[in-house]
Amino acid sequence: MSPASAASRGCFITGTDTDAGKTTVTAALLRALLEYGLESDPANSFEARAIKPVQTGCEPGEDANPAAPDVKRYSEALRGLSLPDAAQPRASALRCFRPACSPHLAAQAAGEHLDARELALACRAEVCKANFTLIEGAGGAHVPLNDEEDMLDLMAALDFPVLLVVSNKLGCINHALLTLDALAARGLRGAGMILCRTVPDRAGEEILRADNAAVLARKGAERGFPVLAELPFLPDLDAPSSEERERAWARLSALLRDAARHMICSCSGEIAKQSLAADELLAFDRDHIWHPYAPAAPGPKVWEAVSAAGARIRLRDGREVVDGMSSWWCAALGYRRPELIRALTEQAARMPHVMFGGLTHQPAVTLAEKLLALAPAGLNNVFFADSGSISVEAAIKMALQYWQAAGKPGKTRLAALRGAYHGDTCGAMSVCDPVTGMHHLFSGILPRQLFLERPSCRFDQAFEPASFAQTEQTLRREAATLAALIVEPVVQGAGGMWFYHPEYLRRLRAVCDEAGILLIADEIATGFGRTGKLFASEWAEISPDIMCLGKALTGGTMTLSAVLTSHRVADAISRPKAEGLPGAFMHGPTFMGSPLACAVARAAVDALLASAWQEHVARLERRLAEGLAPCRNIPGVRDVRALGAIGVVETEHPVNTEKMQDFFVRQGVWIRPFNRTVYVMPPFITPDADADLLTRSICLAFAQGMHL
Ligand code: PMP
Numbered sequence: 001m002s003p004a005s006a007a008s009r010g011c012f013i014t015g016t017d018t019d020a021g022k023t024t025v026t027a028a029l030l031r032a033l034l035e036y037g038l039e040s041d042p043a044n045s046f047e048a049r050a051i052k053p054v055q056t057g058c059e060p061g062e063d064a065n066p067a068a069p070d071v072k073r074y075s076e077a078l079r080g081l082s083l084p085d086a087a088q089p090r091a092s093a094l095r096c097f098r099p100a101c102s103p104h105l106a107a108q109a110a111g112e113h114l115d116a117r118e119l120a121l122a123c124r125a126e127v128c129k130a131n132f133t134l135i136e137g138a139g140g141a142h143v144p145l146n147d148e149e150d151m152l153d154l155m156a157a158l159d160f161p162v163l164l165v166v167s168n169k170l171g172c173i174n175h176a177l178l179t180l181d182a183l184a185a186r187g188l189r190g191a192g193m194i195l196c197r198t199v200p201d202r203a204g205e206e207i208l209r210a211d212n213a214a215v216l217a218r219k220g221a222e223r224g225f226p227v228l229a230e231l232p233f234l235p236d237l238d239a240p241s242s243e244e245r246e247r248a249w250a251r252l253s254a255l256l257r258d259a260a261r262h263m264i265c266s267c268s269g270e271i272a273k274q275s276l277a278a279d280e281l282l283a284f285d286r287d288h289i290w291h292p293y294a295p296a297a298p299g300p301k302v303w304e305a306v307s308a309a310g311a312r313i314r315l316r317d318g319r320e321v322v323d324g325m326s327s328w329w330c331a332a333l334g335y336r337r338p339e340l341i342r343a344l345t346e347q348a349a350r351m352p353h354v355m356f357g358g359l360t361h362q363p364a365v366t367l368a369e370k371l372l373a374l375a376p377a378g379l380n381n382v383f384f385a386d387s388g389s390i391s392v393e394a395a396i397k398m399a400l401q402y403w404q405a406a407g408k409p410g411k412t413r414l415a416a417l418r419g420a421y422h423g424d425t426c427g428a429m430s431v432c433d434p435v436t437g438m439h440h441l442f443s444g445i446l447p448r449q450l451f452l453e454r455p456s457c458r459f460d461q462a463f464e465p466a467s468f469a470q471t472e473q474t475l476r477r478e479a480a481t482l483a484a485l486i487v488e489p490v491v492q493g494a495g496g497m498w499f500y501h502p503e504y505l506r507r508l509r510a511v512c513d514e515a516g517i518l519l520i521a522d523e524i525a526t527g528f529g530r531t532g533k534l535f536a537s538e539w540a541e542i543s544p545d546i547m548c549l550g551k552a553l554t555g556g557t558m559t560l561s562a563v564l565t566s567h568r569v570a571d572a573i574s575r576p577k578a579e580g581l582p583g584a585f586m587h588g589p590t591f592m593g594s595p596l597a598c599a600v601a602r603a604a605v606d607a608l609l610a611s612a613w614q615e616h617v618a619r620l621e622r623r624l625a626e627g628l629a630p631c632r633n634i635p636g637v638r639d640v641r642a643l644g645a646i647g648v649v650e651t652e653h654p655v656n657t658e659k660m661q662d663f664f665v666r667q668g669v670w671i672r673p674f675n676r677t678v679y680v681m682p683p684f685i686t687p688d689a690d691a692d693l694l695t696r697s698i699c700l701a702f703a704q705g706m707h708l
Pocket of ligand 1: 328388390421422523526550
């Protein structure tokens with residue numbers, strides 16, 4: 001392909017160590033790229049650039065500081081080349097610091113802060129200026145940028161293929177493979193490896209170097225990092241005579257010509273292929289794949305997501321959208337958390353799964369220990385299931401088995417609240433709101449449950465005792481046949497994003513105790529901090545008999561749920577067999593207690609607890625409440641409310657989800673309205689500016705009458 005047709009692409013260049021030869025390789029590659037461009041089509045406007053996101057050991061200057069040492073070396077490598085627009089700068093350093101040390105130290109000394117995301121954004125702005133950009137990191141992959149982030153975070157935020165420069169010497173196999181492991185653990189793609197020599201050859205070392213090259217060629221290719229070139233030591237690069245230096249750069253560039261061609265073709269070719277594939281992918285999806293609550297074919301409009309980091313999702317066309325949904329409550333900690341990826345990859349390498357019948361393992365035990373320590377008092381046993389709905393099924397079965405064991409087999413019905421949502425499997429569906437849960441479609445198979453009025457008392461107003469009277473009466477009247485009452489504590493989610501008063505929940509608990517009804521708290525959506533408490537039951541200071549957890553349990557990385565029960569419930573079900581009862585809980589999914597899911601869940605719970613989640617959730621509550629307030633006076637809006645990291649605009653009539661979502665994507669946000677609610681529940685780490693973009697976009701949609 002002609003380089004002229006290459007899109008704006010590039011690669012990130014890192015090394016096995018400081019002084020591995022990165023700058024020399026970057027400079028020579030820059031020359032090789034430009035020469036290749038000239039040769040392939042002398043008239044074309046193919047541009048290559050090299051940038052150094054952080055340069056230490058130089059005078060702090062303006063952006064694009066030409067005096068930065070590495071920038072000087074890039075420019076030096078281009079001497080003698082007759083480029084179409086010679087005056088055009090083809091190299092720049094973005095942030096410069098005086099001390100010649102690691103970026104985090106140098107920034108600290110200057111009283112400044114380096115942030116991976118900001119650096120990545122600055123790099124992206126530069127990448128648009130050329131067809132191919134080389135981005136040279138500082139030192140190796142784990143060189144710190146600040147107290148929390150290192151070069152790997154910058155690479156992950158950029159998400160460009162990575163070229164690894166290896167100094168071919170004793171120990172380099174070890175350093176190179178460790179770096180490749182670290183890159184793979186962050187999901188980074190390989191552009192390749194370049195081996196170079198940074199010191200003169202010493203007699204007797206040829207065998208060692210040849211072996212290094214052979215081993216790395218084999219292992220690199222296996223890992224998607226083929227060795228693209230082996231470079232000799234060229235002392236003339238620093239010769240006093242400029243002619244000698246120019247000849248040395250020309251020679252090095254010639255040695256990198258194939259590597260340059262490979263990089264242009266594989267990086268930009270890959271993009272061309274991918275964008276062709278993107279159309280095919282969407283067409284296949286439309287014709288063959290079901291999406292939630294949608295027809296099979298033609299399916300609804302969907303966007304292709306290619307990666308996600310922090311609070312943003314990147315789409316195939318390169319756009320980043322601010323995520324307002326936390327992927328349906330799950331990604332509370334944001335995407336691509338290194339500690340979660342580490343937990344996943346380590347567990348995947350050791351033991352992704354074994355059956356739970358007859359076996360146990362550390363990930364399940366340590367997770368269960370942690371959950372019981374955090375959960376409301378009195379919960380004592382854990383049942384691991386595979387999704388939220390399945391945990392609700394298990395909770396319902398537990399309640400029924402409890403009453404069988406307690407000698408009251410007539411208690412077989414469930415009570416639930418109108419406006420509730422508990423999942424899509426049959427048992428779970430039977431306790432969802434009978435209207436929005438579409439009971440009429442499945443009336444033949446759904447058990448008939450008892451529905452109580454939706455709590456009318458708002459979370460943010462004084463509790464009105466009369467609002468509880470009817471519910472109390474019904475529960476007491478029907479208690480003889482009721483096994484359990486299932487509720488979403490304080491926040492009814494998918495059934496309408498309704499926030500009710502904690503006192504209502506407290507009274508439900510009291511009546512259930514008095515009337516002999518188990519209380520099941522479905523904390524699948526509300527658990528792990530979303531409402532401002534770790535569990536929403538804490539608002540009412542109650543403990544349920546059975547509690548379902550899911551969604552954010554694994555930090556949004558994979559599916560897992562847990563059912564926590566009191567000792568009383570677990571003990572009754574487990575009592576030695578009597579009168580045909582099994583003396584055991586009769587449920588056991590194949591992937592029960594998946595070690596992979598449990599390991600990442602434990603890491604997610606630890607990460608949540610170690611974070612300032614309470615401050616973040618309180619900050620988001622204020623931000624969402626203020627940001628959405630202007631919608632309040634718009635015709636067609638019934639209510640605006642915020643609780644924890646949830647903000648809601650409720651409309652008079654159902655909105656057009658596809659039309660609104662299309663509008664939101666064009667605004668750069670990912671918000672999926674549903675029925676009569678336009679709502680957001682962003683990851684807790686969402687920065688203020690992104691939270692504001694979410695609320696501004698919603699306000700704009702309402703101001704333009706999108707909801708009508
Ligand atoms: N309960 C509640 C409160 C939920 O919000 C959901 C999911 N939206 C579920 C249960 C069902 O969970 P899953 O989709 O994982 O089956």
